[in-house]
Amino acid sequence: MNIEIISIGDELLIGQVVNTNASFMAQELNKVGLNVNRITTIADDAQEIESSVLAALNNSDCVLITGGLGPTKDDITKYTLAKLFDSKMIENKDVLENIRNIFNHRNYVLTPTNRRQAQVPEKCKVIENLVGTAPGMCFEKDNKLIVSMPGVPFEMKEMMTKHVIPILLSHYKPSAIFHKTIITQGVGESFLSDMIEEFELALPKYIKLAYLPAPNMLRLRLSARGENQKSIKQELDTQVNKLMPLIEDYFIGFDEGDLSLLLAKLLLEKGKTLATAESCTGGNIAHCITINAGSSNYFKGSVIAYSNETKINVLGVDEEAIKTNGAVSEEVAKQMAIGALKKMKTDYAIATTGIAGPTGGSEEKPIGTVWIAIANNKGKCIASKHNFFSSRENFINRTTNECFAMLIRLIK
Amino acid sequence: MNIEIISIGDELLIGQVVNTNASFMAQELNKVGLNVNRITTIADDAQEIESSVLAALNNSDCVLITGGLGPTKDDITKYTLAKLFDSKMIENKDVLENIRNIFNHRNYVLTPTNRRQAQVPEKCKVIENLVGTAPGMCFEKDNKLIVSMPGVPFEMKEMMTKHVIPILLSHYKPSAIFHKTIITQGVGESFLSDMIEEFELALPKYIKLAYLPAPNMLRLRLSARGENQKSIKQELDTQVNKLMPLIEDYFIGFDEGDLSLLLAKLLLEKGKTLATAESCTGGNIAHCITINAGSSNYFKGSVIAYSNETKINVLGVDEEAIKTNGAVSEEVAKQMAIGALKKMKTDYAIATTGIAGPTGGSEEKPIGTVWIAIANNKGKCIASKHNFFSSRENFINRTTNECFAMLIRLIK
Numbered sequence: 001m002n003i004e005i006i007s008i009g010d011e012l013l014i015g016q017v018v019n020t021n022a023s024f025m026a027q028e029l030n031k032v033g034l035n036v037n038r039i040t041t042i043a044d045d046a047q048e049i050e051s052s053v054l055a056a057l058n059n060s061d062c063v064l065i066t067g068g069l070g071p072t073k074d075d076i077t078k079y080t081l082a083k084l085f086d087s088k089m090i091e092n093k094d095v096l097e098n099i100r101n102i103f104n105h106r107n108y109v110l111t112p113t114n115r116r117q118a119q120v121p122e123k124c125k126v127i128e129n130l131v132g133t134a135p136g137m138c139f140e141k142d143n144k145l146i147v148s149m150p151g152v153p154f155e156m157k158e159m160m161t162k163h164v165i166p167i168l169l170s171h172y173k174p175s176a177i178f179h180k181t182i183i184t185q186g187v188g189e190s191f192l193s194d195m196i197e198e199f200e201l202a203l204p205k206y207i208k209l210a211y212l213p214a215p216n217m218l219r220l221r222l223s224a225r226g227e228n229q230k231s232i233k234q235e236l237d238t239q240v241n242k243l244m245p246l247i248e249d250y251f252i253g254f255d256e257g258d259l260s261l262l263l264a265k266l267l268l269e270k271g272k273t274l275a276t277a278e279s280c281t282g283g284n285i286a287h288c289i290t291i292n293a294g295s296s297n298y299f300k301g302s303v304i305a306y307s308n309e310t311k312i313n314v315l316g317v318d319e320e321a322i323k324t325n326g327a328v329s330e331e332v333a334k335q336m337a338i339g340a341l342k343k344m345k346t347d348y349a350i351a352t353t354g355i356a357g358p359t360g361g362s363e364e365k366p367i368g369t370v371w372i373a374i375a376n377n378k379g380k381c382i383a384s385k386h387n388f389f390s391s392r393e394n395f396i397n398r399t400t401n402e403c404f405a406m407l408i409r410l411i412k
Numbered sequence: 413m414n415i416e417i418i419s420i421g422d423e424l425l426i427g428q429v430v431n432t433n434a435s436f437m438a439q440e441l442n443k444v445g446l447n448v449n450r451i452t453t454i455a456d457d458a459q460e461i462e463s464s465v466l467a468a469l470n471n472s473d474c475v476l477i478t479g480g481l482g483p484t485k486d487d488i489t490k491y492t493l494a495k496l497f498d499s500k501m502i503e504n505k506d507v508l509e510n511i512r513n514i515f516n517h518r519n520y521v522l523t524p525t526n527r528r529q530a531q532v533p534e535k536c537k538v539i540e541n542l543v544g545t546a547p548g549m550c551f552e553k554d555n556k557l558i559v560s561m562p563g564v565p566f567e568m569k570e571m572m573t574k575h576v577i578p579i580l581l582s583h584y585k586p587s588a589i590f591h592k593t594i595i596t597q598g599v600g601e602s603f604l605s606d607m608i609e610e611f612e613l614a615l616p617k618y619i620k621l622a623y624l625p626a627p628n629m630l631r632l633r634l635s636a637r638g639e640n641q642k643s644i645k646q647e648l649d650t651q652v653n654k655l656m657p658l659i660e661d662y663f664i665g666f667d668e669g670d671l672s673l674l675l676a677k678l679l680l681e682k683g684k685t686l687a688t689a690e691s692c693t694g695g696n697i698a699h700c701i702t703i704n705a706g707s708s709n710y711f712k713g714s715v716i717a718y719s720n721e722t723k724i725n726v727l728g729v730d731e732e733a734i735k736t737n738g739a740v741s742e743e744v745a746k747q748m749a750i751g752a753l754k755k756m757k758t759d760y761a762i763a764t765t766g767i768a769g770p771t772g773g774s775e776e777k778p779i780g781t782v783w784i785a786i787a788n789n790k791g792k793c794i795a796s797k798h799n800f801f802s803s804r805e806n807f808i809n810r811t812t813n814e815c816f817a818m819l820i821r822l823i824k
Contacts, residue, residue, distance in 0.1 A: 013448045015439030016624050018432055022453070027427030036425045037460075039453035041434070048450075190483040190525050200485075211484065212428050221428075275722075282702025283695035286716045290694025293770050293804055301722035303715055304698045310687075310713035310756050314726065344722050358705050389517055391543060391566040392705055 001172050002037040003029060004056035008049060008067035008077055009151055012041045021066050021156055028160055033177030033225060034168060044068050049080045053146065061144055062168065067151030069134035071113045077148055078137065082121035085139050085146075089119045092126055095135045102133055124148075127163045131155050138167060145171055176229045180240050181212075182220045183262065184250040185405040189213050192220075196246050199239075206232060207239055215397035216388070217259055217405070220247075252408055259404035260288045266412055267298040272347040274407075276302040277315055277340035279327065280354035280370055284396045285403055300344040305336065315339030328353050328365050330383045333373035337383075341375045348411070349375045350403045354388075356395045370399050374406055382410070413584050414449040415441060416468035420461060420479035420489055421563055424453045433478050433568055440572055445589030445637055446580060456480050461492045465558065473556055474580065479563030481546035483525045489560055490549065494533035497551050497558075501531045504538055507547045514545055536560075539575045543567050550579060557583055589637045590645050592652050595674065596662035597629045597817040604630060608658050618644065619651055627809035628800070629671060629817070632659075664817055665824075671816035672700045678824055679710040684759040686819075688714040689727055689752035691739065692766035692782055696808050697815055712756040717748060727751030740765050740777050742795045745785035749795075753787045760823070761787045762815045766800075768807045782811050786819055794822070 005025055011017040022039045029036055037060060042048040049068070056063040068077030082089055096118035103110045117133045120126055127136030127147070132155035139146040147164055149156045184192060189211055193200075200209055206226045212219040220243070224236040244251065253262045267274060276285045286302040289295050303314050308327055311317040317335040325331045336351035354370025361367035368389030375381040384406065388398040417437055423429040434451045441448055449472060454460040461480070468475040480489030494501055508530035515522045529545045532538055539548030539559070544567035551558040559576055561568045596604065601623055605612075612621055618638050624631040632655070636648040656663065665674045679686060688697045698714040701707050715726050720739055723729040729747040737743045748763035766782025773779035780801030787793040796818065800810040 012435070013438055013451065014442040014622065015435040015437070015448075016622060018430060018435040019451075020430055023424070023427040023430040025427070026425055030426040036427075037455065039425065039431075039451075041451035041453075043449065188520075190523070193484040194523060194525055210422060210426070210428070211486070212423060276716075278695075282707070283690075283698030283714060283716065284702075286695030286718075287699045290696075290716070290718065291805060291808070293768075295694070296718055299718050301716045301718040301726065302695055303726065304688075304695065304702070304713045306698075306702065306708055306711050306713040307756070313757075314713065314715065314755050343726050344719070345725075387518065391570070393703060394566050396703070 001062070001174060002035055002060040003062040003064060003168075004060040005036060005039045006049075006052050006056060006063060006065045007039065007041040007151075008044055008065065009041075010043050010074070013043055021151065021153055024153070024157060025064060025066075025160055028165060029168075031177075031179075032165060032169060033174040034172065044074050044076060046076055046080045049077060050084055053081070053084060057141065057144060057146070062172065063144070063146045064164070065146070065148045066156050069117075069148065069150045071117050071133070078119075078121065081124075081137065081139065081146070081148055085121060085123055085141065087121035087123035090122045091118050092120045092135065094128070095120065095126060098128065098130065098135075099133045127159060127167075129155055129159055131158050136163065175225055175227050176232065177223060177225045178233050178236050179221055179223045180236055181254065181256050182222075182240070182243070182247070182251065183217060183253045183255055183259070184220065184247055185217045185252045185259070185401065187218065187250040189218055192218060192247065192250065196243065199243055199246055203239060204235060207236060214258065214401070215394055216399075216401040252405055258288075259401050259408065260292060263404050263408050264289070264292055264295065264298065266408060270411060272411065273298050273300055275300045275340040275344035275346040275349045276403075277336040277349060277351040278302055278304050279306060279311070279336070279352055280356045281352045281396050281399050281403075282306060282356075285350065285352070285400050288400055288404075300346050303340055303343070311336060315343065326365065328355055328369055328371060330371055330373070330385070333371035333383050334375070334381045337373040337375035337381055341377060347377050348407060350407060351375075352399055352403060354395075354399065356392045357389075358392060368395060370395075372399070372403055372406060374403075374410060376410075413474070413586060414447055414472040415474045415476060416472040417448060417451045418461075418464050418468060418475060418477045419451065419453040419563070420456055420477060421453075422455050422486070424479075425455055433563060433565055436565070436569060437476060437478075437572055440577060441580075443589075443591065444577060444581060445586040446584070456486050456488055458488055458492045458495075461489060462496050465493070465496060469553065469556055469558070474584065475556070475558045476576070477558070477560045478568050481529075481560065481562045483529050483545070490531070490533060493536070493549065493551065493558070493560055497533060497535055497553065499533035499535035502534045503530050504532045504547065506540070507532065507538060510540065510542065510547075511545045539571055539579075541567055541571055543570050548575065587637055587639055588641045588644065589635055590648050591633055591635045591668075592648055593624075593666065593668050594632045594634075594652070594655070594659070594663065595629060595665045595667055595671070596632065596659055597664045597671070597813065599630065599662040601625050601630055604632075604659065604662070608655065611655055611658060615651060616647060619648060626670065626813070627806055628811075628813040664820055670700075671813050671820065672704060675816050675820050676701070676704055676707065676710065678820060682823060684823065685710050685712055687712050687752040687756035687758040687761045688815075689748040689761060689763040690714060690716050691718060691723070691748070691764055692768045693764045693808050693811050693815075694718060694768075696812050697762065697764070700812055700816075712758050715752055715755070723748060727755065738777065740767060740781055740783060742783055742785070742797070745783035745795050746787070746793045749785040749787035749793055753789060759789050760819060762819060763787075764811055764815060766807075766811060768804045769801075770804060780807060782807075784811070784815055784818060786815075786822060788822075794818075
C-alpha cells in the first residue's frame with residue numbers, strides 16, 4: 001500500500017517556501033505504518049494537477065494533495081479535481097456556516113470571493129476545517145482515496161491528524177509498525193555502517209534499519225512491521241539487544257529527539273543546572289537549549305564571549321592566559337567554563353573556543369580547531385580538542401553537538 | 413526551458429528530514445532566471461530512480477538530482493545513473509586525492525568503503541566537492557544536462573552555487589534577468605498586498621513581483637526578464653521608484669539577505685560595535701549575528717540572562733527593579749541593555765526580555781509579550797513593547813528580527 005503526496009503551489013517551485021507540509025505528512029503516515037513512495041511538487045496549473053493526479057493514481061494506492069484551495073484566482077485545485085472526477089460544484093451548507101462563523105469571529109464581512117470557498121464538488125466527501133475556511137475533500141476511485149487539503153500548515157496539520165489519518169487507517173487497514181531510535185555520537189556514518197554490516201545483513205526482512213545523520217551525531221532507527229504485533233515487537237527488542245554491544249562506544253541514548261532534549265531530560269532528572277560560555281559557537285548552544293520549552297528550569301544563561309575583552313571582563317579569564325596560549329587553547333577554554341560556572345552559580349558549565357572560519361586559521365591552529373571545556377561545581381574541569389573543519393554553519397553545529405554529547409556522557 | 417529537481421532519500425519519504433535542498437536549489441535557479449517546473453522526491457531505489465529520471469527527461473530540459481551518493485550500501489544513485497547512461501565505473505584520481513586529503517585532515521584511516529566514493533561513471537563530467545567526499549556528476553543526453561549532487565546540504569550548496577549554476581548558465585543561456593529586493597518590516601503580507609494592489613496590477617508582463625515572507629519581515633522581489641538588457645533594467649528601476657513611496661513606512665533596506673546582514677553592513681560602514689543581552693531570545697540574536705563570517709569585527713558578545721540571578725550578577729540589573737516591575741518590563745530591558753553596553757564596552761547594545769511560551773503568561777503579561785531595549789554609548793536608551801504571540805520558535809524569530817529592525821532604523 002503506497003501513498004503519493006502532491007504539493008501544489010508556485011511558491012514551492014521558486015523556493016520561497018520550504019515544503020514542511022510534505023515532511024509533516026510523511027512523518028505522521030510513517031508513524032502509523034503507512035508508506036509514502038513519492039512526493040511531487042507542482043505549480044498551480046490545471047494541466048499539471050490533472051496529469052500528476054492521474055499519474056499518482058497509476059503508481060500508488062492513495063493520493064494526498066495539499067494547496068491551491070485559497071479564495072483567490074490562482075487557487076484552482078478543487079475545480080480541477082471536480083473536472084477530473086466528473087463532478088459539478090455545489091454549495092455545502094456546513095462549510096458555509098463554518099466560514100460565516102470564522103468571519104464573524106474576526107469581525108470581517110463575508111465577500112462573494114470568500115463565499116466561493118463553500119463550493120465543493122458534488123461527488124466528494126467533505127472534511128471539516130475548523131481552523132480555516134477551505135474545506136478538505138475526499139474522493140474515491142477504483143477503491144483508491146484521493147484527499148485534498150489546504151496548504152496552510154496549521155490547517156493541514158489539524159485536518160491530517162484529526163480526520164485524514166483515521167480515514168486512511170479505516171480504509172486501508174495497514175499492518176502494525178514499531179520503531180526504536182538509537183542515538184550514536186562520535187562516529188561517522190560510513191564507519192558505523194562497516195561496524196554493523198553483518199548485523200544489518202542478518203536482519204529479518206520485516207525489520208528495516210535507517211541511518212539518520214545530523215552534524216556530529218547519527219541516529220539509527222529500526223522499524224518492525226507485520227501482522228503479529230506481539231512477535232514483531234519482541235523481534236525488534238531482540239535485534240536492538242543484538243545491536244547495542246556493537247555500537248556501545250558511540251551509543252548515547254534512545255530518543256526520537258536531538259541531543260539538546262536528551263541533555264534536558266538528564267539535567268531535569270538529576271536536578272542539575274547548566275551555564276555556557278561560548279566563543280566560536282556564538283550563542284548556538286544557548287539557542288539550541290532555549291528553543292526547548294521549559295529550559296529555564298535547568299539553564300541559567302550564557303556568556304557569548306566573542307572578543308578577548310569580553311572573555312576577560314565578563315568571564316574573568318586571565319589576560320596573561322590569552323597572551324601566552326592564545327584564545328583558542330585548553331587553558332582559556334577551561335577558564336571560560338569555570339568563569340561561567342562561578343558567575344551563574346550552576347552545577348555544570350560548557351565552554352567553547354575555536355576557529356569557525358572561513359578565515360582566521362594558522363598552521364598550528366587550522367580552521368576547524370576547537371577546544372571544549374566542561375566544569376562542574378565539585379572543582380573538576382575537563383577539556384578536549386577537536387577539528388571540525390567544514391562550513392562555518394556546520395562547524396558550529398558539530399561543535400554544539402559535541403558539547404551536548406560530552407556533558408551527557410559525563411553526567412549519565 | 414524547464415528544470416526538474418529529483419530529491420532522492422528514504423529519510424525524506426518518512427519525514428525525518430525536511431527537503432530544504434530543493435527549496436535552496438529552486439531559489440538559486442530562480443535568481444538567475446532558470447525555471448523549476450517540478451520537484452520529485454523518491455526513495456533510494458534503483459527502479460524509482462531510473463523511471464523518475466527518464467520521466468523527467470521526457471518533461472523537462474534539465475534534471476538536477478540530489479542524494480544517494482554516500483558511501484553506504486543504501487546509496488545507489490551513481491550506480492543507477494551509470495547503468496542508465498550505459499557507462500562503466502572507474503576510479504577518478506582527483507576525487508581519490510580529495511578524499512585522501514579530507515581523511516588526512518580529520519586523522520581518519522581510509523577504508524575500502526570510503527575509497528568507493530572515488531568511483532564514478534566513465535561517461536560523466538566530474539564536479540569537484542571540496543567540502544565532502546562524494547563528487548558531483550554531470551551527464552549529457554540529447555543536449556539535456558543531468559546533474560547529480562550529494563544530499564548533504566552544505567556540500568550541495570557549495571557545489572550548486574560554485575559549479576552547477578555556472579554550468580547551467582553556459583549550457584542553456586537563459587534570457588537576462590534582473591532582480592531588486594526590497595525589505596519591509598512591521599507589516600503583514602495581506603495588508604501590504606492590499607496597499608500595493610494597483611501597482612501590482614499595472615506591472616508590465618515581463619516584470620514579476622514575489623512576496624517573500626519571513627518572521628516579522630517581508631521581502632518584495634521585483635524580477636524583470638527579457639532580451640534587451642538595458643531596457644528591462646531601466647523599466648525595473650522605474651517600477652521600483654513607483655513602488656517606494658507606497659511602502660516607505662515599512663521600508664528598511666535593499667538587500668538579498670536578511671536583517672542580520674543589513675545590520676552588519678551598517679555597523680561596518682559606520683565602524684560601530686554591538687553587544688546583546690538576551691533573555692527570551694535565548695541566544696538566537698547572537699547566533700544570527702555570529703553565523704555571518706566576519707562578525708567578530710563588530711560583535712563583542714552577549715549575555716544570555718536566562719535567570720534573574722544572571723541578570724543581576726552578570727549584567728548588573730538592580731534586584732529591586734526586577735521585584736518592582738517584574739523581569740519582563742521596560743525598566744529591566746533598559747538595565748539589561750545598559751549593562752551589556754558597559755560590560756562589553758560597545759557603541760550599541762540590544763536587550764530582550766519576554767514570555768516565549770508555551771507557559772508563563774499572565775493576564776497582565778500574556779504569552780508573546782516582549783520588551784526590547786537599545787542603548788548607545790551616548791547615554792541614550794530606548795525601549796518598545798510588542799506582542800508576538802505564536803509558537804515558541806516563531807516568537808523568538810520575530811523578536812530577533814524586530815531587534816535588528818529597531819537598531820537599523822536607529823543608526824541608518
